[in-house]
Amino acid sequence: MYAPSTIDANPLRWLIAVAALLVAWPIHAAELADTLTRTCDDLLQLAVRRPYGFGWPADGPSPVGGISVDPTTTASAAFVLYWAGDALDKPAYKSAAIQAARGLAAAQLASGAVPPRIVFFQSKSGGFEHPALVADRRATCAAEGLFLTILDDAGDTDPRLHGSAMWALTWLLHQQPTNGSWPQADPPATQPKDAIRLIRLDNGDWRNCTMTMLLAGDVLSNIQARLSVQHSNDFLLRLRIGDVSQVGKPLWATAYGMDTFPSARLADLPPGIDVLASRMAMQTLLATDLLIDEPTTRALDQAGKNTVAQAFTDAAATLAKLPRYDGQWMRVYDYDVDATKPPLPPLDPAVEAAPLVLQASRHTGDWGITAILQTASVLKSEGRKGLIAQLSTEMNLHQRFAATICGVEDEPLAVKFDPPDSIRLTGDSTVQQRILFAWETLRQLRQISR
Numbered sequence: 001m002y003a004p005s006t007i008d009a010n011p012l013r014w015l016i017a018v019a020a021l022l023v024a025w026p027i028h029a030a031e032l033a034d035t036l037t038r039t040c041d042d043l044l045q046l047a048v049r050r051p052y053g054f055g056w057p058a059d060g061p062s063p064v065g066g067i068s069v070d071p072t073t074t075a076s077a078a079f080v081l082y083w084a085g086d087a088l089d090k091p092a093y094k095s096a097a098i099q100a101a102r103g104l105a106a107a108q109l110a111s112g113a114v115p116p117r118i119v120f121f122q123s124k125s126g127g128f129e130h131p132a133l134v135a136d137r138r139a140t141c142a143a144e145g146l147f148l149t150i151l152d153d154a155g156d157t158d159p160r161l162h163g164s165a166m167w168a169l170t171w172l173l174h175q176q177p178t179n180g181s182w183p184q185a186d187p188p189a190t191q192p193k194d195a196i197r198l199i200r201l202d203n204g205d206w207r208n209c210t211m212t213m214l215l216a217g218d219v220l221s222n223i224q225a226r227l228s229v230q231h232s233n234d235f236l237l238r239l240r241i242g243d244v245s246q247v248g249k250p251l252w253a254t255a256y257g258m259d260t261f262p263s264a265r266l267a268d269l270p271p272g273i274d275v276l277a278s279r280m281a282m283q284t285l286l287a288t289d290l291l292i293d294e295p296t297t298r299a300l301d302q303a304g305k306n307t308v309a310q311a312f313t314d315a316a317a318t319l320a321k322l323p324r325y326d327g328q329w330m331r332v333y334d335y336d337v338d339a340t341k342p343p344l345p346p347l348d349p350a351v352e353a354a355p356l357v358l359q360a361s362r363h364t365g366d367w368g369i370t371a372i373l374q375t376a377s378v379l380k381s382e383g384r385k386g387l388i389a390q391l392s393t394e395m396n397l398h399q400r401f402a403a404t405i406c407g408v409e410d411e412p413l414a415v416k417f418d419p420p421d422s423i424r425l426t427g428d429s430t431v432q433q434r435i436l437f438a439w440e441t442l443r444q445l446r447q448i449s450r
Helices: 011-046 071-088 091-106 138-154 159-175 205-219 223-238 275-291 308-321 369-391 397-405 431-449
Strands: 048-050 053-055 067-069 117-120 125-128 184-186 196-200 328-330
Touching: 011 071, 011 091, 011 431, 053 071, 053 091, 071 091, 071 117, 071 138, 071 397, 071 431, 091 117, 091 138, 091 159, 138 159, 138 205, 138 397, 159 205, 159 223, 196 205, 205 223, 205 275, 205 397, 223 275, 223 308, 275 308, 275 369, 275 397, 308 369, 369 397
Parallel strands: none
Antiparallel strands: 048 053, 067 117, 117 125, 184 196
């Protein structure tokens, strides 16, 4: 903004500059609203519509007489449409989102799970999932995020969606072992006899499952979901690296066996301090602390000190001290940080590629660390209530968690929103690209309109 100085204190010029900004603001907002409207209209054109609900198509062939629908894409498209309808005052978008929720509810299996692949026939939907050592929870979490979003905003007035949300929640609770973990299968898509149970913290599954329980516990007032969060956080604190690393004690590795020891099963991500896994673990802990302000729901050690809030603070302080390379973090540091090998140089296509082993671990990037450290800084300076106030200026905690669960947001607790420059739509853009573009446009519109 132009402001008068001791050298140039012409009030007329200052008033003209302010007036120009005031004129530019509605023009920019109108452009964003128009872009968002066109993108949402495109999404509606791509929807598969049936009497029992809407869905968005999946990649690959469809069976005879039906159309394959992807439940996670459907949940993310509907989530964006719901809040775009709210921002643009277009009831048709919110209505389409509700129809999508009903389409997902119609595909629920008898167990309450939403299968990873759905088929929309003319008068009914069908779903199937392949045998697996551990069920794929992504589709059910995404659908649950959409159900809870609508119930939360509409005041839980839809008995059908309420029943579907409870049904999905029951299934999810049965997927969590008594120790509180959220295991996965490795390899994920193979016969059960060829896979093992593994805990991974770097792919968002643990975070999303815990956030689903957080949201369900709050929206549905469900005590079992809240206990699930407590057990999950208890186990997550046990997974911290600890004394094996002098520097990385408060952080996490990539993967673990069910015995809580870091696993060497992932060849390109060997045991060590994984900053991406640590960031997602920190998001899980901070989300709990922000949404639940009851000491009895926080994980404590015998001395009553190790709360999830303290674990987050300790992890942030450690991340800030890790060595960087041109401002970037290594993906995985050795337990002995000083012994970590430097990053691999960019590969020359004319030279034989380096072995796959250690390549992924030695890549550098931001990994979302800048955003989580900014959040930690606000938490330190302004406290829990101050952080919640900053986060809630654009959208509340429920909306932030649901956006992550539905697959459109990877940094739900970032205090600063930086619109990406990479999303550009073309004629052959995928449905998912259109969804993400609509979400980023919606966030920009919300930011300048608040």
